[in-house]
Amino acid sequence: MAQTPFELTPKQKHILGTLSRATGKPIPALLDEAIEALQEHERLGRDHGTANGHETATPAHEPQAPCKPIWQQCADACNDVPDEDIAHLPTDLAAQVDHYGYGLPKRQVGDLCLSARCI
DSSP: OOOOOOOOOHHHHHHHHHHHHHHOOOHHHHHHHHHHHHHHHHHHHHHTTEETTEEOOOOOOOOOOOOOOHHHHHHHHHTTSOHHHHHTSOTTTTTTHHHHHHOOOOOOGGGSOOSGGGO
8 A cells, every 4th residue: 555645743743642652552543543533524524414514505495485474473373372261361461561471560550651752
């Protein structure tokens, strides 16, 4: 087998030497394991749409239907609530949302701002 000439940096040589001493494995065996792991990583990346750690071009998808506005989504969600449950909601729910939602004391009716001048 022909050898490919290349040089390791001092840092790479130090890492390989340290790993060889710590594991008891010769440096060529460590290099073989590292190359096999790198090949497996690259193969998995290609299987999941990435190559070299970067996203690859994704195939064009059909255009999606525009999303419903939030008020329409809320109205659709409320359609699933039985009328009996709606009847049990407090009549001042919107005005006292801080009380019902967060447990704060109810505000007095005079504290509520219901006119355009408060805005």
